[in-house]
Amino acid sequence: MLSEGVILEEKEISQAVIGRLPRYFRYLGELKDEGVERISSQDLSELMKVTASQIRQDLNNFGGFGQQGYGYNVEYLYHEIGKILGLDRQHNFIIIGAGNLGRALGNYINFEKRGFIFRGMFDENPALIGSRIRGVKVMPMNEIEHFIRENDIDIAVLAIPKSGAVAVAEKLVRTGIHAIWNFAHVDLNVPEGIQVENVHLSDSLMKLSYNIRKAAPNGE
Numbered sequence: 001m002l003s004e005g006v007i008l009e010e011k012e013i014s015q016a017v018i019g020r021l022p023r024y025f026r027y028l029g030e031l032k033d034e035g036v037e038r039i040s041s042q043d044l045s046e047l048m049k050v051t052a053s054q055i056r057q058d059l060n061n062f063g064g065f066g067q068q069g070y071g072y073n074v075e076y077l078y079h080e081i082g083k084i085l086g087l088d089r090q091h092n093f094i095i096i097g098a099g100n101l102g103r104a105l106g107n108y109i110n111f112e113k114r115g116f117i118f119r120g121m122f123d124e125n126p127a128l129i130g131s132r133i134r135g136v137k138v139m140p141m142n143e144i145e146h147f148i149r150e151n152d153i154d155i156a157v158l159a160i161p162k163s164g165a166v167a168v169a170e171k172l173v174r175t176g177i178h179a180i181w182n183f184a185h186v187d188l189n190v191p192e193g194i195q196v197e198n199v200h201l202s203d204s205l206m207k208l209s210y211n212i213r214k215a216a217p218n219g220e
């Protein structure tokens, strides 16, 4: 089972560490763009507001990357974390659901900068078929299986209501898709080997709401 951690270079890495890697990647990318060549774990810790020991522990999972008295080579670490995250290769994705959310995701160009290439969009509403988002055509659902196979699609983004999500996910599984980025508010039961990442923006909003309440418990 891959639910608790992933096997990487013969070592079990916890999902908590994996979850922190994109943030390291982002900060290192910014440092690299600013021309910073190396950084100590102390300075990285101050910048990212996590303890230096957390940084050392996290990066030790992958063999360290740091050198005593030198710190981290920013460019090297950036590329190594990118490789660990699989960002050294291109991922082709499609979006299912050309509604508000699907269109917003399709219009977001920064995914391409990370190697996620928007290839196709699908919807069951005939009125939307043929319309385009950033030049990408909305296609009918009966073309999806053929499209996935012909265009080397590895990620399907589910931006449809939960009522149809399970059936669509089952269809995607039959096409041999590798991964589903699931925005529908339903848990998907997919076979082992197919990766699902659930996104619930409202969870983040509820956390914010909790923190607002904690900061002003009397509703001031």
Ligand SMILES: NC(=O)c1ccc[n+]([C@@H]2O[C@H](COP(=O)([O-])OP(=O)(O)OC[C@H]3O[C@@H](n4cnc5c(N)ncnc54)[C@H](O)[C@@H]3O)[C@@H](O)[C@H]2O)c1
Pocket (backbone or CB within 6 Å): 096, 097, 098, 099, 100, 101, 102, 122, 123, 124, 125, 128, 141, 159, 160, 161, 162, 164, 165, 168, 182, 183, 184, 185, 199, 200, 201, 202
């Ligand atoms: N997880 C999150 O953070 C998050 C955030 C916003 C919205 N959502 C969910 O995402 C879904 C889409 O939101 P929206 O605002 O874009 O809705 P929307 O109504 O604007 O768009 C939904 C689109 O999906 C299409 N569709 C519906 N069932 C389909 C099916 N079985 N196959 C193919 N296409 C189908 C519809 O024709 C429509 O174009 C909603 O169910 C909403 O609950 C999730």
